[in-house]
Amino acid sequence: MGQSGYLTLVNSTDTAWRKTYQHSYQMNIWDFPNVIAAQTSISVYIEWNQHFFNDSSDDAGEVVYSLEGTSDFFEIQASATSGFDIKVYFANLKIYSNQNEALFSLGWQRKGYVSFILSGMQGKYSSTNLNGSSWMQDNISILGTKELSEICMLGARHAGMNVRTSNTFGASDCNVITQTRNIREQLQLGVRYLDIQPVLRNGDFFTGNYHKIEAISMWRGATGQSIDHVIEDVNTFIAVRKELVIIKLSNSLHTYTDNGNYRAFNKSEWNSLLKKMSGINYLYCSLPTIDLAVKTVHDFISERPAVFILVEGVNNLGSFDGKGFFKESCFNMYKKQSNTNNTLKMAIDQLQSMRAYKDEYFLLSWIVKQNAVQAAMCFLEVASGIKKLANKANQQLPNLMYSKITHSTFPNMIILDNILTSEAAAFAMAINWKIHTVKKTNDTFNNVEKITN
Incomplete structure (x- = not known):
C-alpha cells in the first residue's frame, strides 16, 4: 500500500486525447484511459x-497523450525524488496565455485531488498555469463579443480578508480570514469579482467579515484590508492590465456607534465611502438604468x-x-450560499440551483461553511478553519463541476474562498471554451461523470 489520491484531467479542447504511451516503475496503480473525449x-x-x-523515492510514472488530428502531445509524469509530485511536460504544445513553463508541477494531495486543465484549440491552448493577470485580453478573440451573461468569471468571497486588522471577542484567523492573498495578488491570479463587506470603524473604512450570532445576540467578526489599500491594489493592477474588475459592496456595518449597537451605513456614510472609492481609476460610466449583464467584454475593455x-x-x-457605481438592479444575479x-x-445544492436558475445570471457559491462547533473551536486546531475547508472544496471543483456544464447551463461567476493559484481562473476559462466552441466532428466519444466522493 501507499499514499493515494486523484488526478482530474479536464479536456476542454476541441479534440480527443489519445494515449500513445504509458509506463511506470514501482507504482501500485498508474493506469490512464486510452481516450479522453473532447x-x-x-x-x-x-x-x-x-x-x-x-x-x-524511486516511484515513477509517465503517460503521453496526443491530441487527435494534430501533431501535438503532452506527458504526465509522477515523481517521488523530492516528495510525491505530479508534473505535466508540455512537449511540443504551444500554450497560449501561460507562464512559459515547459514542465509544470501540479503538486500532490493525499486522499485528495490535483487537476490538469487544457483548453482551447491548436495554436490557442491555455492550461492550468494560465497567466491570471491577463486572461481576459489573452482570450479576447473568444470573449470579446460575448455579453457578461454569456461568460464565466472568477470571484473572491470577502476579498479583503487576507489579514485581521481588528476583531471582536471570539474572532480568530480560522473563523474570519477567508483569503491568503491580498486583493492585488488575487487579481493577478485571475479574480475579476471582488466581494467586499464595507465596515466603518473609528472613522475609517475597511473590508470586513462579520455576522451576528442570533442565539446570543452578539456580533463576531473582524476587519481586513483598509479600503485605502483596496483602492491602491486595484489601481496598481489596472495600471498595467487592460482587464475588467467588478467590485460588490454589500452588508455594510458601522461598528462604533453612539449606543454600541452595530448597524448598516446611513446615507452620509455611504456617500463618504463612495467618494473615497471614486479614487479608483478607469471607473465605467453609463446610464444609471443600464443592464450591465448584457454589455459585451469589448464594451468594457476594448480600449x-x-x-x-x-x-x-x-x-x-x-x-x-x-459614474462607476450602480445599484444591484443593474446587474441582477442569483446567488445563494x-x-x-x-x-x-454543497456541490449538489449549487448544481441543482444552477440548473433551476440557468436563465438568470448565476453566481456559483463554491463555499463550504463552518458549523457552529468548527467556528468556535478551530482556534484550538481541533476543528477545520475556513481556509482548510476551502482548500478541500476548491481542489474538487474541476472534478465535480466540469461534466455538468452545457452550452445552456453554466455558472457566470464562480466565487471561492482561499484562492491560491490561477487554477480556478483556468477552470473558468475551460468553461468558456466548452460553451463557446464546437467539438471536431470526428470526436464521437462521451464521458459524463456522476458526482462521487
Whole structure:
C-alpha cells in the first residue's frame, strides 16, 4: 500500500486525447484511459508504493497523450525524488496565455485531488498555469463579443480578508480570514469579482467579515484590508492590465456607534465611502438604468481597463449613480450560499440551483461553511478553519463541476474562498471554451461523470 489520491484531467479542447504511451516503475496503480473525449473530464486514481522493502523515492510514472488530428502531445509524469509530485511536460504544445513553463508541477494531495486543465484549440491552448493577470485580453478573440451573461468569471468571497486588522471577542484567523492573498495578488491570479463587506470603524473604512450570532445576540467578526489599500491594489493592477474588475459592496456595518449597537451605513456614510472609492481609476460610466449583464467584454475593455462597483441595499446613489457605481438592479444575479460544511452536499445544492436558475445570471457559491462547533473551536486546531475547508472544496471543483456544464447551463461567476493559484481562473476559462466552441466532428466519444466522493 501507499499514499493515494486523484488526478482530474479536464479536456476542454476541441479534440480527443489519445494515449500513445504509458509506463511506470514501482507504482501500485498508474493506469490512464486510452481516450479522453473532447470537452469531457475524468478523475484517475493514483497509488504510490511505500512498501517497507522499497525505496519510495524511486516511484515513477509517465503517460503521453496526443491530441487527435494534430501533431501535438503532452506527458504526465509522477515523481517521488523530492516528495510525491505530479508534473505535466508540455512537449511540443504551444500554450497560449501561460507562464512559459515547459514542465509544470501540479503538486500532490493525499486522499485528495490535483487537476490538469487544457483548453482551447491548436495554436490557442491555455492550461492550468494560465497567466491570471491577463486572461481576459489573452482570450479576447473568444470573449470579446460575448455579453457578461454569456461568460464565466472568477470571484473572491470577502476579498479583503487576507489579514485581521481588528476583531471582536471570539474572532480568530480560522473563523474570519477567508483569503491568503491580498486583493492585488488575487487579481493577478485571475479574480475579476471582488466581494467586499464595507465596515466603518473609528472613522475609517475597511473590508470586513462579520455576522451576528442570533442565539446570543452578539456580533463576531473582524476587519481586513483598509479600503485605502483596496483602492491602491486595484489601481496598481489596472495600471498595467487592460482587464475588467467588478467590485460588490454589500452588508455594510458601522461598528462604533453612539449606543454600541452595530448597524448598516446611513446615507452620509455611504456617500463618504463612495467618494473615497471614486479614487479608483478607469471607473465605467453609463446610464444609471443600464443592464450591465448584457454589455459585451469589448464594451468594457476594448480600449482600456474598466471597473464598476455594485452597491447592494442602497436605493439612491445620488450623484454617484452611473459614474462607476450602480445599484444591484443593474446587474441582477442569483446567488445563494449552501448552508453546509460538506463539500459534496454543497456541490449538489449549487448544481441543482444552477440548473433551476440557468436563465438568470448565476453566481456559483463554491463555499463550504463552518458549523457552529468548527467556528468556535478551530482556534484550538481541533476543528477545520475556513481556509482548510476551502482548500478541500476548491481542489474538487474541476472534478465535480466540469461534466455538468452545457452550452445552456453554466455558472457566470464562480466565487471561492482561499484562492491560491490561477487554477480556478483556468477552470473558468475551460468553461468558456466548452460553451463557446464546437467539438471536431470526428470526436464521437462521451464521458459524463456522476458526482462521487
